[in-house]
Amino acid sequence: MIYLDYQATTPVAPEVAAAMRPWIEDKFANPHSPSRWGREAAATIDVARQQVAGAIGLPGGSLAFTGSATEALNWAIKGTLERAGPERRRIVTLGTEHAAVLDSCAWLEGQGVEVTYLPVGSDGLVELETLRAAVDGQTALVAAMLVNNEIGVIQPVEEIARIAHAAGAMMLCDAVQALGRVDIPAGPDLVAVSAHKIHGPKGIGALWMRDCAEPAPLIHGGGQEQGLRSGTLSPALCVGFGEAARLARDSAQDDAAHVAGLWNAALKSLGPEWAINGSVDRRYQGNLNIRREGLDSARLLSDLRDICMSLGSACASGSGRPSHVLRAIGLSDRDARASIRLGFGRYTTEAELVDAIGRIDEAARAQERFAA
Numbered sequence: 001m002i003y004l005d006y007q008a009t010t011p012v013a014p015e016v017a018a019a020m021r022p023w024i025e026d027k028f029a030n031p032h033s034p035s036r037w038g039r040e041a042a043a044t045i046d047v048a049r050q051q052v053a054g055a056i057g058l059p060g061g062s063l064a065f066t067g068s069a070t071e072a073l074n075w076a077i078k079g080t081l082e083r084a085g086p087e088r089r090r091i092v093t094l095g096t097e098h099a100a101v102l103d104s105c106a107w108l109e110g111q112g113v114e115v116t117y118l119p120v121g122s123d124g125l126v127e128l129e130t131l132r133a134a135v136d137g138q139t140a141l142v143a144a145m146l147v148n149n150e151i152g153v154i155q156p157v158e159e160i161a162r163i164a165h166a167a168g169a170m171m172l173c174d175a176v177q178a179l180g181r182v183d184i185p186a187g188p189d190l191v192a193v194s195a196h197k198i199h200g201p202k203g204i205g206a207l208w209m210r211d212c213a214e215p216a217p218l219i220h221g222g223g224q225e226q227g228l229r230s231g232t233l234s235p236a237l238c239v240g241f242g243e244a245a246r247l248a249r250d251s252a253q254d255d256a257a258h259v260a261g262l263w264n265a266a267l268k269s270l271g272p273e274w275a276i277n278g279s280v281d282r283r284y285q286g287n288l289n290i291r292r293e294g295l296d297s298a299r300l301l302s303d304l305r306d307i308c309m310s311l312g313s314a315c316a317s318g319s320g321r322p323s324h325v326l327r328a329i330g331l332s333d334r335d336a337r338a339s340i341r342l343g344f345g346r347y348t349t350e351a352e353l354v355d356a357i358g359r360i361d362e363a364a365r366a367q368e369r370f371a372a
């Protein structure tokens with residue numbers, strides 16, 4: 001198998017598995033119990049908390065663990081609207097956000113909140129003037145992703161936060177695909193991240209909150225996480241996330257150089273028949289979303305089952321619907337269906353990437369010969 005689906009999830013780093021093992025095998029204490037074992041688990045979770053906050057890299061604030069980034073985004077959006085006054089019942093977001101943001105907003109629309117979904121250009125980027133015109137004194141929250149999960153483009157989050165703040169609104173940044181890869185700029189009040197996108201375990205995410213920006217709790221119960229997110233924490237998952245974050249920070253330069261090398265090798269291997277979706281310059285280079293005129297990408301995927309790649313987000317891939325992100329950058333249904341997403345990173349070798357691209361190209365040519 002060749003794994004080229006790093007935006008869907010990433011391989012667990014060996015260091016992460018090793019750090020988690022004692023907390024799965026022997027150390028089973030409840031981290032919220034006052035016993036010595038419990039206190040040891042709680043102290044270990046606090047180290048992990050600092051490691052994740054350190055990888056996010058924003059000053060001050062606090063960080064609460066959640067069950068996923070999906071939960072963190074739901075909490076940030078719904079909890080912020082709950083805290084906002086009756087004069088602020090609007091959300092401004094982008095049409096290219098992850099389903100966790102779009103569907104949370106859609107749910108709030110059912111509760112009477114007004115949501116503006118801004119368009120993006122053919123490069124996948126939002127126009128700041130359009131944003132400025134949409135954000136007003138009734139806006140409670142502006143939500144924008146830093147690195148897009150489908151096409152890898154990098155939104156101008158610092159400027160977006162500035163525009164939100166100028167109108168007295170809060171800014172939420174989905175940094176799930178950015179963590180450890182692209183610096184998270186100063187400005188967001190809330191930042192959602194996920195462990196399994198940075199070589200950590202699945203089933204844990206986190207929400208970083210600027211001081212005094214904490215959303216109202218979504219999950220009630222035992223009052224864990226400073227009363228903001230109830231539920232017993234898993235020391236194993238927290239330790240795994242912490243170690244993944246430490247590694248991401250320590251190896252950020254090496255990872256970036258490796259990914260840049262892979263990107264250059266991929267571009268050299270692709271023939272002129274392939275076009276890149278989204279901005280080529282303002283992007284994370286471990287995401288290569290490409291299309292080829294007339295390609296049946298679903299068939300390509302089934303012809304090459306030993307290459308893990310995808311048609312868009314893992315969620316969209318199962319639905320058979322063309323990706324909302326590719327539609328938002330102006331592709332027709334036909335062009336969206338002629339697109340595939342290759343995602344690579346720390347453990348991808350140049351040889352396997354070039355081999356996979358050669359086989360993808362050959363399978364696409366075979367389709368064309370068959371159609372002719």
Ligand code: PLP
Pocket residue numbers: 007008067068069070071098100145147148149174176177193194195204205313
């Ligand atoms: N946001 C983005 C940009 C993502 O890529 C994902 C994962 O697909 C999520 C949010 C949701 O993360 P999780 O899998 O932790 O719920």
